Amino acid sequence: MTKKLAKSAISQKRVLDAAARIFRDFGYAGTTMRAIADEADLKAGSIYYHYKSKDELISAVLDIGIHAVIDTVQNALKALPEDASGRQRIETAIHAHLSAIIDIGDYTLATRRVFGQVPEAIRAKNMRLRNSYGSMWQDILVEAQKRGEFRADANITLARLFILGALNWTVEWFKPGGRTIDDVAREFSSVVVDGLLDKQAGEISGSAQPPSGPRVRAI
Amino acid sequence: MTKKLAKSAISQKRVLDAAARIFRDFGYAGTTMRAIADEADLKAGSIYYHYKSKDELISAVLDIGIHAVIDTVQNALKALPEDASGRQRIETAIHAHLSAIIDIGDYTLATRRVFGQVPEAIRAKNMRLRNSYGSMWQDILVEAQKRGEFRADANITLARLFILGALNWTVEWFKPGGRTIDDVAREFSSVVVDGLLDKQAGEISGSAQPPSGPRVRAI
Amino acid sequence: MTKKLAKSAISQKRVLDAAARIFRDFGYAGTTMRAIADEADLKAGSIYYHYKSKDELISAVLDIGIHAVIDTVQNALKALPEDASGRQRIETAIHAHLSAIIDIGDYTLATRRVFGQVPEAIRAKNMRLRNSYGSMWQDILVEAQKRGEFRADANITLARLFILGALNWTVEWFKPGGRTIDDVAREFSSVVVDGLLDKQAGEISGSAQPPSGPRVRAI
Amino acid sequence: MTKKLAKSAISQKRVLDAAARIFRDFGYAGTTMRAIADEADLKAGSIYYHYKSKDELISAVLDIGIHAVIDTVQNALKALPEDASGRQRIETAIHAHLSAIIDIGDYTLATRRVFGQVPEAIRAKNMRLRNSYGSMWQDILVEAQKRGEFRADANITLARLFILGALNWTVEWFKPGGRTIDDVAREFSSVVVDGLLDKQAGEISGSAQPPSGPRVRAI
DNA sequence: AATGAATGAGACTTCATTCAT
DNA sequence: GATGAATGAAGTCTCATTCAT
Numbered sequence: 001m002t003k004k005l006a007k008s009a010i011s012q013k014r015v016l017d018a019a020a021r022i023f024r025d026f027g028y029a030g031t032t033m034r035a036i037a038d039e040a041d042l043k044a045g046s047i048y049y050h051y052k053s054k055d056e057l058i059s060a061v062l063d064i065g066i067h068a069v070i071d072t073v074q075n076a077l078k079a080l081p082e083d084a085s086g087r088q089r090i091e092t093a094i095h096a097h098l099s100a101i102i103d104i105g106d107y108t109l110a111t112r113r114v115f116g117q118v119p120e121a122i123r124a125k126n127m128r129l130r131n132s133y134g135s136m137w138q139d140i141l142v143e144a145q146k147r148g149e150f151r152a153d154a155n156i157t158l159a160r161l162f163i164l165g166a167l168n169w170t171v172e173w174f175k176p177g178g179r180t181i182d183d184v185a186r187e188f189s190s191v192v193v194d195g196l197l198d199k200q201a202g203e204i205s206g207s208a209q210p211p212s213g214p215r216v217r218a219i
Numbered sequence: 220m221t222k223k224l225a226k227s228a229i230s231q232k233r234v235l236d237a238a239a240r241i242f243r244d245f246g247y248a249g250t251t252m253r254a255i256a257d258e259a260d261l262k263a264g265s266i267y268y269h270y271k272s273k274d275e276l277i278s279a280v281l282d283i284g285i286h287a288v289i290d291t292v293q294n295a296l297k298a299l300p301e302d303a304s305g306r307q308r309i310e311t312a313i314h315a316h317l318s319a320i321i322d323i324g325d326y327t328l329a330t331r332r333v334f335g336q337v338p339e340a341i342r343a344k345n346m347r348l349r350n351s352y353g354s355m356w357q358d359i360l361v362e363a364q365k366r367g368e369f370r371a372d373a374n375i376t377l378a379r380l381f382i383l384g385a386l387n388w389t390v391e392w393f394k395p396g397g398r399t400i401d402d403v404a405r406e407f408s409s410v411v412v413d414g415l416l417d418k419q420a421g422e423i424s425g426s427a428q429p430p431s432g433p434r435v436r437a438i
Numbered sequence: 439m440t441k442k443l444a445k446s447a448i449s450q451k452r453v454l455d456a457a458a459r460i461f462r463d464f465g466y467a468g469t470t471m472r473a474i475a476d477e478a479d480l481k482a483g484s485i486y487y488h489y490k491s492k493d494e495l496i497s498a499v500l501d502i503g504i505h506a507v508i509d510t511v512q513n514a515l516k517a518l519p520e521d522a523s524g525r526q527r528i529e530t531a532i533h534a535h536l537s538a539i540i541d542i543g544d545y546t547l548a549t550r551r552v553f554g555q556v557p558e559a560i561r562a563k564n565m566r567l568r569n570s571y572g573s574m575w576q577d578i579l580v581e582a583q584k585r586g587e588f589r590a591d592a593n594i595t596l597a598r599l600f601i602l603g604a605l606n607w608t609v610e611w612f613k614p615g616g617r618t619i620d621d622v623a624r625e626f627s628s629v630v631v632d633g634l635l636d637k638q639a640g641e642i643s644g645s646a647q648p649p650s651g652p653r654v655r656a657i
Numbered sequence: 658m659t660k661k662l663a664k665s666a667i668s669q670k671r672v673l674d675a676a677a678r679i680f681r682d683f684g685y686a687g688t689t690m691r692a693i694a695d696e697a698d699l700k701a702g703s704i705y706y707h708y709k710s711k712d713e714l715i716s717a718v719l720d721i722g723i724h725a726v727i728d729t730v731q732n733a734l735k736a737l738p739e740d741a742s743g744r745q746r747i748e749t750a751i752h753a754h755l756s757a758i759i760d761i762g763d764y765t766l767a768t769r770r771v772f773g774q775v776p777e778a779i780r781a782k783n784m785r786l787r788n789s790y791g792s793m794w795q796d797i798l799v800e801a802q803k804r805g806e807f808r809a810d811a812n813i814t815l816a817r818l819f820i821l822g823a824l825n826w827t828v829e830w831f832k833p834g835g836r837t838i839d840d841v842a843r844e845f846s847s848v849v850v851d852g853l854l855d856k857q858a859g860e861i862s863g864s865a866q867p868p869s870g871p872r873v874r875a876i
Numbered sequence: 877a878a879t880g881a882a883t884g885a886g887a888c889t890t891c892a893t894t895c896a897t
Numbered sequence: 898g899a900t901g902a903a904t905g906a907a908g909t910c911t912c913a914t915t916c917a918t
Binding site for chain 5: 689690691701705710711
């Protein structure tokens with residue numbers, strides 16, 4: 001009995017993986033059940049044994065996609081010491097988010113490509129998950145601001161939208177084999193936390209402080 | 220004679236505007252010629268009098284989209300004084316980019332939604348325009364770095380990708396009636412230029428310098 | 439007034455010629471009004487000033503086609519002396535028919551290509567003309583048979599169908615620049631009138647007898 | 658297992674037969690997939706399960722058409738004794754060709770009607786088969802000429818074109834229920850081999866012989 | 877006489893989905 | 898669990914035809 005279930009589960013996974021890859025490459029409407037079936041080494045009709053419809057399939061892919069990001073980021077944050085700084089948390093979260101997006105897979109890529117075209121109901125359901133992810137980020141930033149690490153006059157909500165926007169857009173240009181995720185994460189954190197401004201020169205300058213660490217970063 | 224030309228041009232514009240709206244809402248494959256025709260108050264077959272195919276239509280929408288952004292940003296930058304600071308340039312460019320994206324219209328929204336699904340050839344053609352736009356940004360940032368305004372160790376290319384990513388993602392959450400473009404532009408510039416860090420507190424602290432100028436920024 | 443009529447007539451001729459060429463190349467359903475218009479250097483809508491419909495156009499082309507053949511053949515035959523032999527008449531008619539078909543033009547070629555696909559009513563009307571042409575041939579052959587030139591046991595109707603079939607099929611393989619019409623006409627006449635048989639050798643040979651009896655013919 | 662294969666094959670045959678009939682009646686561009694589907698008792702979309710496109714369908718019909726003729730004629734010739742005369746071979750081939758054209762079916766009729774309008778590539782492919790058939794005829798005639806049966810001065814190539822033209826044209830007028838194929842084949846052979854000329858009378862005559870018998874042949 | 881613009885019908889084709897086997 | 902065959906709805910596009918100008 002377990003065996004039978006197992007076989008079914010394996011097929012189901014194969015279909016899901018195939019679906020993610022195809023949705024990723026062709027978008028929602030551009031994806032055909034036959035294409036998914038081919039990728040999963042099945043016939044189109046057979047998919048319906050595992051998933052009731054195309055919509056149920058895309059819904060599963062979407063949910064797995066965001067869950068993967070949420071889980072990866074949450075786990076990475078949990079692994080930090082209690083007293084980690086805001087900078088550390090942000091850098092960690094950015095790194096984890098990018099890892100999930102880039103590494104973990106076709107699911108997140110499929111999500112990005114497909115999200116705007118999926119039937120409203122499916123999108124709404126997935127959106128709830130994504131919003132809870134947004135809250136997580138908001139908490140990190142608000143917390144750091146409360147502790148005095150971040151400027152009191154910064155608009156945290158807009159900052160969060162800026163950060164998540166930049167992160168999500170990464171998949172549009174990131175190519176494995178070029179820059180590493182580490183580099184990208186570090187530099188993103190640096191822009192967000194420190195800004196581009198040269199504080200030695202300052203705007204009005206006057207300050208003689210050297211940049212506190214060897215923040216050198218050649219590309 | 221002018222009237223005749225006008226009629227054709229008007230229809231063409233009506234079709235194009237309709238196409239942008241529908242592509243924006245339903246993506247490339249999700250958009251039907253009939254839907255565009257309905258929106259333009261024509262019959263589906265009539266579109267073909269003005270555009271040879273769906274692909275030619277989306278191509279036109281895509282090109283208009285990026286051209287609008289390029290033109291708006293270029294004009295805004297030209298209006299700046301010769302000696303404008305990097306911060307000023309960035310803030311101006313961000314503002315202009317957001318204005319174009321949000322204001323000028325559905326074209327840029329359509330672009331965002333459709334880009335990943337459009338036939339390769341069309342995407343490639345449009346990409347050339349977009350790359351030239353990227354160069355414009357790169358120039359602004361490099362220039363400011365050269366003049367000592369921005370940290371020498373900042374990776375300008377990544378910073379640029381980061382900024383444009385965040386800007387382009389804006390359309391996903393920006394709703395007219397809420398925050399103004401001015402606010403968003405100012406805050407985005409602030410994150411990019413100053414970072415989130417509170418320089419008074421500093422990370423390592425030690426520094427006793429007060430923030431040198433009236434960096435006040437109401438939100 | 440005559441001038442105006444003239445202009446109209448010229449345009450009409452231009453449309454007709456264009457139609458013949460396009461019908462010839464693409465068949466009835468394969469021909470579009472726009473293609474004809476292009477060939478005639480007009481816009482599609484303008485054709486309707488001269489002809490009420492596509493059907494009226496094809497009908498005109500069809501009628502001109504057969505009329506040209508009829509006229510050419512009739513004139514050629516009239517030019518023969520009263521006492522011309524059957525062989526002479528046949529050779530003359532074959533030559534004239536081929537000339538018309540090949541030389542005179544696209545009309546007859548269009549007819550051949552289009553005939554089987556044209557609406558029944560149009561075909562029927564044109565068929566009446568063609569039948570009268572068939573009668574002309576029948577007369578030539580019957581006459582020759584009556585005068586004892588041709589075998590009394592020959593089935594004239596079938597012979598006529600054979601000849602006209604072979605002639606009409608010519609357009610399928612005849613290419614100007616290769617064999618001349620004269621050659622083809624002479625050889626065709628020779629096959630029809632003399633047969634391929636070598637009379638010196640005979641079939642049974644040895645016998646000086648003409649094959650007197652029921653020339654058995656195994657199937 | 659055999660049953661499953663059978664079902665597919667049967668449907669495929671049904672579609673093919675239907676296609677031949679419809680192409681025959683309406684030509685290539687005049688034939689719609691729906692019309693074929695109706696004739697085959699299917700829905701239009703279902704045809705695509707068996708054939709990838711209209712072109713693949715017409716191509717299949719065309720190839721079957723010529724193959725049928727080739728096979729029928731080849732088999733008939735093989736059944737002849739080694740020493741069969743040229744006349745016998747021709748009569749046999751004509752008879753077989755007509756049988757195939759008339760009897761075996763709509764395929765050859767469809768070919769005739771459709772050939773001039775089919776996309777070039779398809780026509781070229783089919784033409785290769787047809788040319789090999791032409792060679793077969795050429796061989797028969799050349800052989801007979803070599804053995805002295807046929808006049809040495811006859812142009813065999815033209816004679817062949819003449820014969821095949823007349824044969825192919827038959828479908829334009831032959832109606833089952835009227836003349837039998839036997840009659841037509843015999844008479845066509847007679848025209849080709851013997852010619853129409855009355856050899857007793859000759860052209861120069863001098864002969865006073867009446868046509869030897871009542872070799873009457875009613876139509 | 878001719879044209880630009882539009883229409884409506886219908887063509888080929890694709891595709892999600894169903895169901896008997 | 899899976900497949901072959903079929904369906905019906907819908908999509909892109911073509912085309913004969915109309916009509917105001």
